[in-house]
Amino acid sequence: MIMHPAVIANIIAALTVSLMVVYSAYYGLQIYRHWNIESGSELQLTLERRTYLVSTLLSYTFGLQLISLFLYVFTADTLYPLFVGAMCAAGALSVNAFGYPTLILKVGNFLLAGLWLVLNHADNQAYDYPLIRKKYLLLAVIAPFIVAETIVELAYFLKLDANVITSCCGALFSSERVEGLGSEIAALPALPTLWAFYISIAAALLSGIYFYLRGKGGYVYSALAVVAFFVSIVAIISCISLYIYELPTHHCPFCIIMEEYNYIGYLLYILLFSAVVAGAGIAVLIPFRGIASLSSAIPSLLRRLALTSIVSYTAFASVVTYRIAISNLVM
Amino acid sequence: MIELFDVRKVFNTGKPSEYSALNGISLNISSNKVTVLTGPSGSGKTTLLSIIGCMSRPTAGRVKLSGREITSLPERFLTDIRRKTFGFIFQQHNLIKGITALENVMLPAYPLGERHGPLKERAMHLLDRLDLSRKAHSRIEWLSGGEAQRVGIVRALINDPSVIIADEPTSNLDTKLSYRFLEIVETFKKDGKTVLITSHDPLVYQASVVDEVVRLRDGRLEGEAP
Amino acid sequence: MKSWIEKQKYIIDFTLSSLLRRKVKNIGLLILYALIVFILASVMFFTHAIKKEASLVLRESPEMIVQKVVAGRHDLMPLRYRDEILKIRGVQAVEGRLWGYYFDPVFGANYTLLVPPATTATEQAETEPMRTVVTENEHRHGPEEQAMPLVGAETIGAGNIVIGNGIARVRNAGKGEFILFRTHAGEGMPLRIKDTLSSASELVSSDLILMTEPDFRRFFGIPENYVTDLAVSVRNPEELSTIAAKITRLFPDSRPIIRDEILRTYDSIFNWRGGMMIVILSAAVLAFVIFAWDKASGLSAGERREIGILKAIGWETSDIIRMKFWEGAVISLTAFLAGVILAYIHVFFTHSLVFEPALKGWSTLYPQFKLMPFVSAEQLTTLFFLTVVPYTVSTIVPAWRAATIDPDAAMRHTGE
Numbered sequence A: 001m002i003m004h005p006a007v008i009a010n011i012i013a014a015l016t017v018s019l020m021v022v023y024s025a026y027y028g029l030q031i032y033r034h035w036n037i038e039s040g041s042e043l044q045l046t047l048e049r050r051t052y053l054v055s056t057l058l059s060y061t062f063g064l065q066l067i068s069l070f071l072y073v074f075t076a077d078t079l080y081p082l083f084v085g086a087m088c089a090a091g092a093l094s095v096n097a098f099g100y101p102t103l104i105l106k107v108g109n110f111l112l113a114g115l116w117l118v119l120n121h122a123d124n125q126a127y128d129y130p131l132i133r134k135k136y137l138l139l140a141v142i143a144p145f146i147v148a149e150t151i152v153e154l155a156y157f158l159k160l161d162a163n164v165i166t167s168c169c170g171a172l173f174s175s176e177r178v179e180g181l182g183s184e185i186a187a188l189p190a191l192p193t194l195w196a197f198y199i200s201i202a203a204a205l206l207s208g209i210y211f212y213l214r215g216k217g218g219y220v221y222s223a224l225a226v227v228a229f230f231v232s233i234v235a236i237i238s239c240i241s242l243y244i245y246e247l248p249t250h251h252c253p254f255c256i257i258m259e260e261y262n263y264i265g266y267l268l269y270i271l272l273f274s275a276v277v278a279g280a281g282i283a284v285l286i287p288f289r290g291i292a293s294l295s296s297a298i299p300s301l302l303r304r305l306a307l308t309s310i311v312s313y314t315a316f317a318s319v320v321t322y323r324i325a326i327s328n329l330v331m
Numbered sequence B: 001m002i003e004l005f006d007v008r009k010v011f012n013t014g015k016p017s018e019y020s021a022l023n024g025i026s027l028n029i030s031s032n033k034v035t036v037l038t039g040p041s042g043s044g045k046t047t048l049l050s051i052i053g054c055m056s057r058p059t060a061g062r063v064k065l066s067g068r069e070i071t072s073l074p075e076r077f078l079t080d081i082r083r084k085t086f087g088f089i090f091q092q093h094n095l096i097k098g099i100t101a102l103e104n105v106m107l108p109a110y111p112l113g114e115r116h117g118p119l120k121e122r123a124m125h126l127l128d129r130l131d132l133s134r135k136a137h138s139r140i141e142w143l144s145g146g147e148a149q150r151v152g153i154v155r156a157l158i159n160d161p162s163v164i165i166a167d168e169p170t171s172n173l174d175t176k177l178s179y180r181f182l183e184i185v186e187t188f189k190k191d192g193k194t195v196l197i198t199s200h201d202p203l204v205y206q207a208s209v210v211d212e213v214v215r216l217r218d219g220r221l222e223g224e225a226p
Numbered sequence C: 001m002k003s004w005i006e007k008q009k010y011i012i013d014f015t016l017s018s019l020l021r022r023k024v025k026n027i028g029l030l031i032l033y034a035l036i037v038f039i040l041a042s043v044m045f046f047t048h049a050i051k052k053e054a055s056l057v058l059r060e061s062p063e064m065i066v067q068k069v070v071a072g073r074h075d076l077m078p079l080r081y082r083d084e085i086l087k088i089r090g091v092q093a094v095e096g097r098l099w100g101y102y103f104d105p106v107f108g109a110n111y112t113l114l115v116p117p118a119t120t121a122t123e124q125a126e127t128e129p130m131r132t133v134v135t136e137n138e139h140r141h142g143p144e145e146q147a148m149p150l151v152g153a154e155t156i157g158a159g160n161i162v163i164g165n166g167i168a169r170v171r172n173a174g175k176g177e178f179i180l181f182r183t184h185a186g187e188g189m190p191l192r193i194k195d196t197l198s199s200a201s202e203l204v205s206s207d208l209i210l211m212t213e214p215d216f217r218r219f220f221g222i223p224e225n226y227v228t229d230l231a232v233s234v235r236n237p238e239e240l241s242t243i244a245a246k247i248t249r250l251f252p253d254s255r256p257i258i259r260d261e262i263l264r265t266y267d268s269i270f271n272w273r274g275g276m277m278i279v280i281l282s283a284a285v286l287a288f289v290i291f292a293w294d295k296a297s298g299l300s301a302g303e304r305r306e307i308g309i310l311k312a313i314g315w316e317t318s319d320i321i322r323m324k325f326w327e328g329a330v331i332s333l334t335a336f337l338a339g340v341i342l343a344y345i346h347v348f349f350t351h352s353l354v355f356e357p358a359l360k361g362w363s364t365l366y367p368q369f370k371l372m373p374f375v376s377a378e379q380l381t382t383l384f385f386l387t388v389v390p391y392t393v394s395t396i397v398p399a400w401r402a403a404t405i406d407p408d409a410a411m412r413h414t415g416e
Helices: A005-034 A042-082 A089-093 A099-124 A132-158 A183-187 A190-214 A218-245 A264-288 A297-326 B045-052 B075-085 B101-112 B116-129 B145-157 B175-190 C002-021 C023-058 C079-087 C121-126 C165-171 C199-205 C213-220 C237-250 C259-297 C301-312 C317-348 C377-403
Strands: B002-011 B019-029 B034-038 B060-065 B086-089 B163-167 B194-198 B212-217 C064-070 C073-075 C091-097 C099-104 C109-114 C160-163 C178-182 C188-196 C208-211 C229-234 C254-258
Touching: A005 A042, A005 A132, A005 C023, A005 C259, A005 C377, A042 A089, A042 A099, A042 A132, A042 A264, A042 C259, A042 C317, A042 C377, A089 A099, A099 A132, A099 A264, A099 A297, A190 A218, A190 A264, A190 A297, A218 A264, A218 A297, A264 A297, B002 B045, B019 B045, B034 B045, B034 B175, B045 B163, B045 B194, B075 B086, B075 B101, B075 C317, B086 B145, B101 B116, B101 B145, B101 C002, B116 B145, B116 C002, B145 B163, B145 B175, B163 B175, B175 B194, C002 C023, C002 C317, C023 C259, C023 C317, C023 C377, C064 C079, C064 C237, C079 C091, C079 C229, C079 C237, C099 C213, C109 C165, C109 C213, C160 C165, C165 C188, C188 C213, C208 C213, C229 C237, C237 C254, C254 C259, C259 C377, C301 C317, C301 C377, C317 C377
Parallel strands: B034 B194, B034 B212, B086 B163, B163 B194, C109 C208, C160 C188
Antiparallel strands: B002 B019, B002 B060, C064 C073, C064 C229, C064 C254, C091 C229, C099 C109, C160 C208, C178 C188
């Protein structure tokens, strides 16, 4: 393990989030089992109060998950000089087998927590808690993932050893270049990927606007929003990053959040994440349109989610386009 | 307006300290009337008042407000109904110290997110009606007992509720101020509001403005068989 | 949406006024909080800045250094090694370096003695990779840019020395004065101070003495055909490790050290120091968290009453939770900003007054250098997770407890 303040911060973040989610899931399970809205018993009143605690904890988790995602990448970026062959965060993450799984779990858990909050918000609009069992079931599903994330992250950091000069001899490290993240993705031809990116965003936006105006095709939009999310990530790696770095070979989704590039990565990722959470949230809520107590709340909520998602994607695509336009790199 | 069917409230269920504060109360409170709940302390007046005022939920039984069943509403919605329907006047005034009378008056409106300008205007208008406009910017601890109570009354009116609930309003007032309070109650009635008061002060339940007196004992309406 | 914002404004407004009403209680917490942030931030800024400085400095050092090792110890390097290494394909240049340490018993200080490379400053600038520098396994060296000893050997002249600021301070010596040294043979050797080094690079040059090669050899009694070690520069950096392997094959008693390795080692040492400090300080953070938890759960009767009133007049549990959130946010933001700003001033303007010795301490000649102010988003995020997150999380449950006070509590309580 490397004793670095940032590593310690990561571990604290992971443990904190796990603790909060396990704690919430425990009470969630109680609520799941004993919930009876008709009852005025003290148990029911206590459980009802617990729901406030759980949703507060989950909101904090959601926020922490987002910041810790950036912290994680930052840490990898700080540590890469310690590893032979690592050129930036991407290299540091592939030092052992746990770096990328942690990252993927982090992104996935962030999205799950976001969807839970969407569900929770919808549930709070109704006077009879119609989704209470479903949302606590979802929480019970999320909790193991969060715990898994913590375990994998701990494994990553604990197994991290710097390649340092050893005491007696100038140890020479084999300088096998560690392959960066998904060399297959990086190897995708840049221009076609860029086309795919614009087409997927355009398709998502069109169906999104249709859904916003007509209230139809919500599932389609959700699906397209999720597709656009993945295509965007691939596009960032294979071509958008090249324009930002103005280097034809540096395929890295991480360096764009660094100071050298004016922290543009934050903007891009936050827009992208909010777009996909809101977009996927639509599909989560549509099945509950029929519930009487939600019938008035859900349509307006759906429209708000759609609007958030559309605006985020539009802003994302605009920033990307602007960045490509002012880039000195010509492909 | 407010209907109660066989309302019961049990505290500390399952524990040795379990006790039953209300034992099956059915009651009808009609609108635009002044109703007084009276009875010895420990008779369940305050518990009943808090159930009627949507502050707590009965363990069993049903409560209907303007025909709508509110018994099993979650707190979130109960609160919403409460702040729009009820205005509370408390025995201890329950004003927050360290801030001005005006701010105290505006507090119940904060969660509704109304714009500041109109809200302040309304608060000043209401303070003016009870001769408090000069004290609007004074801190609570500088007010006399009677003034503090009137600030409490203005606060109860800020969200324009249809029901005013007062818990032992005269217990800290001298006779003169108690009469002043009853005068104010009269104006409420004129404005078409429903008023519900708990009191064991004869001056209140014998007042001419009162339309109905409900007597409680041991968590039951007096006269009903235990 | 508009009413939502309006509502937040009201809640924040009320939170601020309620915080101000409880000044005494909150100021204690705030000061402690800011202190914790200040200490952690100072440690991080300091180690980070010093690391940054060191790596900037090292970036200028030779790509590879070859030492001779005898019985596991660093020994003098015969010059013939240089000629052999120069023959390896891909090696651009090899230069013998002369440097060493001298203990001054009078002041109890260690000096680093160094012969600057034969070329002059201007020539050096042209042959960039050839710049010679002292680097043992860690610290000191020369310059970044015109920071320091771009002093060519010829410009010093026999019998003269150029000294670092630290030495000048300790010995209270200035230009033109003589310092009496004792050579390896025990004879006195007076050398005239020709100049002092600029203070810009003091971290690395504080204890440095530059002298000519003949003076150096006489001083330490090093024969003509020996040097301290060799600085090797290579045409293609990709080949560094291959060439290093060749050198070890050629001279099994030699030890090549690649600059990147030094950088890494350097980094780890400082990371480790910073990390250890954080671990030690985590006890303080933990104590603070417990204190915060205690403060948050131990609501005074007055606060309890106030929340009861708010709930009775129509505030909802989530409104109170939000109020508590804003309360935490205001306290955290204030403490965090105060702590960070104070730490910034402390580290970059007052030279880390408080724990300079603990973190730096490798020599009696404390360099009095100015660290380049350097704060990154990564540091601030780390700091946020080390301080604000534990504080916030520790207050969630108490805040929720407070928020779920029964609304009818206000009616039940009697007496003021």
